[in-house]
Amino acid sequence: MNSLGLSKRPQDTRVVVAMSGGVDSSVTAAVLREEGYDVVGITLQLYDHGLAVQKPGACCAGQDIYDARQVAERIGIPHYVLDYEGRFSQDVMDDFADSYLRGETPIPCVRCNQRVKFRDLLNTARDLGAEALATGHYVRRVEGTHGAELHRAIDPAKDQSYFLFATTREQLDFLRFPLGGLTKPETRALAERHGLEVAAKPDSQDICFVPNGDYAEVVAKLRPGSVEPGDIVHVDGRVLGRHRGVVHYTVGQRKGLGIGGLRGEEEQALYVVRLEPARRRVVVGPRRDLARSVVTLREINWLGPALPESEGLEVSVKLRSAQPPAAATWSVGPDGTARVDLHEPQHGIAPGQACVVYQGERVLGGGWIAATAS
Known part of the structure; x- marks a missing residue:
């Protein structure tokens, strides 16, 4: 039994590593290569990478593709870039926009894992003859009495299990997470030991296809004419102001409402209690109403x-x-x-x-x- 829980010797075991260009996936590839596995690196181009070149910390685009290729050359593994832009646009970006327009607060990173990385990329890995797909996620795969189990990472500050809840049993059988037992400083130390230029590269921040952090702007571009102004309404029915579009708000939001608090015996902070997109209303109230x-x-x-x-x-x-x-x-x-x-x-x-x-x-x-x- 090798370190990945497979019966073959490492040199007889092909593993595809999803390489985003960051330090975590780069170390994953380097460690498996050092252990003797037949490692193949794959990077997914997920959207127009020209947008992300100017934004440090975005993933799966521009500079990150270059960084993944450099790491692959450094550790001596084949590396391929696959164009998943169409699938990503349909399965992740469109879902993101439609979710906001329904008054929801989506998590596109979960959808990306669910619909692209752990579905399409996993199938590609099988087509390449791999026996496992390894990623740089901080989560642990543990063999239990009734099969593979998903567990939190050792480092609670880096645990990514929340974003992997949609992983199916079949996918978990094929997936491996070599970094789940490490802390981030330990990962960066391994990157330095392997001479990887990405050792000090910052972690990816925010949503990769929102280069300036303005979610509403992206929704407006994806769904032209759908972002409409409306009323900000107190839970008691009073109209307190106007908003530029429901997509600018999320349940529990306090800052940026533009209406201040209500003055009575003392000023009372207001929060977004619910969103009513069909009526174009943002309903606010005191914290107890949340x-x-x-x-x-x-x-x-x-x-x-x-x-x-x-x-x-x-x-x-x-x-x-x-x-x-x-x-x-x-x-x-x-x-x-x-x-x-x-x-x-x-x-x-x-x-x-x-x-x-x-x-x-x-x-x-x-x-x-x-x-x-x-």
């Missing part, structure tokens, strides 16, 4: 044990990537949905985000937030 105890999920992906529909499971859930896990009860609905009953109300739960389910370090699965209730 509290939610029930979350309904769609597009469920389950990696845990089989559950009867009527049985609840005590779990912890993450409702945003940067939020700490919250205790909850998970139950499966009859129509492919799931219900999450939070033990303590949580604030700022936004439709379109992911709810990822954990038991200890293990990722049990999750789904997309469709609705919430008090």
Whole structure:
């Protein structure tokens, strides 16, 4: 059994490494090459890379393609750039725009893993005769009693398990994550030891196809004429101001509303409580109106044990990537949905985000937030 859990010797095992041009995927390729694996590097061109050359920290474009090629030459592996621009535009960017127009707050990185990297690239790896697809994600694949399990990374500050909840069992069987047991400083030290020029390269920031951070501008370009102004309305029905488009807002947002607080006995901060895109309304209110105890999920992906529909499971859930896990009860609905009953109300739960389910370090699965209730 080799270090990837496969029965062949490393030199007889072909592994495709998804190389984004960053330090993490570069170290993944270098470490596997050093161990003797037959490594093939693949970089996906996902969008018009000319936009990203001027933006340090964007992934899968321009400078990053060049960096991936340089790393491949340095460690002596073949490297290919595949044009996935059409698939990425349709499966990720269009979904991103449509989600915002529905009043949701999407996570395109999850969609990219789900619909491009772990589907199309995985199939390409198989076509190349590979026995595994390795990535630089900070997450662990653990062999359990009933097969491969997805676990948090050792380094909680770099753990990316939230973004991989949609990984299927079949995909997990083929995927490998060599960095899951390392910290970021350890990864950078390995890059330096291997003489990789990307050793000090900054991590990718924000969404790769939004080079200036203006999500609404991208939505307007993808869906011309769809971003329309409307009213900012208090939960009690009062019109407080105007907005330039619902896509500029997300549930839980406090800053940038342009309406100030309400003055009574004391000034009361206002938050976006919900979005009503059909009426072009942004509804705001005090923080207490953000509290939610029930979350309904769609597009469920389950990696845990089989559950009867009527049985609840005590779990912890993450409702945003940067939020700490919250205790909850998970139950499966009859129509492919799931219900999450939070033990303590949580604030700022936004439709379109992911709810990822954990038991200890293990990722049990999750789904997309469709609705919430008090």
